[in-house]
């Protein structure tokens with residue numbers, strides 16, 4: 001008796017390909033959102049270095065820009081904004097601390113009394129570092 005050569009049924013092959021694609025997309029997202037959120041937030045010097053490194057990673061900056069556009073642009077304006085005010089995040093002057101770790105803390109904690117909202121539960125907490133990386137990458 002001759003056995004037929006072993007072949008996967010087409011449907012199974014298609015499903016395996018789809019699983020592979022989903023895995024690839026997930027890995028790409030994980031990479032774009034690195035570095036990890038706020039783990040080193042209480043070690044400012046190390047956190048500053050991590051955020052500055054992130055601001056030089058084009059994929060992270062791109063992810064941060066998307067979050068900025070969705071959540072911050074309406075109040076803070078575009079990175080091309082001119083003039084000095086607490087709401088311009090791209091001028092050289094900071095009112096609430098300009099160290100990268102301080103900017104991240106501002107984004108997480110907010111100042112509700114001045115209409116700056118704290119970071120919410122949704123969207124996911126991986127985004128603030130990318131967001132800060134984007135802000136740092138656009139400093140004038």
Ligand code: HEC
Pocket residue numbers: 068071072073075076085086087088089093094095096097103106107111114115116117131
């Ligand atoms: C509802 C409007 C609003 C939204 C939305 C908002 N902010 Fe703000 N933000 C403010 C205001 C107003 C201030 C200035 C507070 C003050 O007068 O000191 C501020 C201040 C800041 C500061 C401090 C600036 C400095 O000079 O120290 C940072 C950093 C900041 N916002 C980042 C963000 C980011 C990032 C987002 C998006 C996740 C965001 N904000 C969303 C209104 C907003």
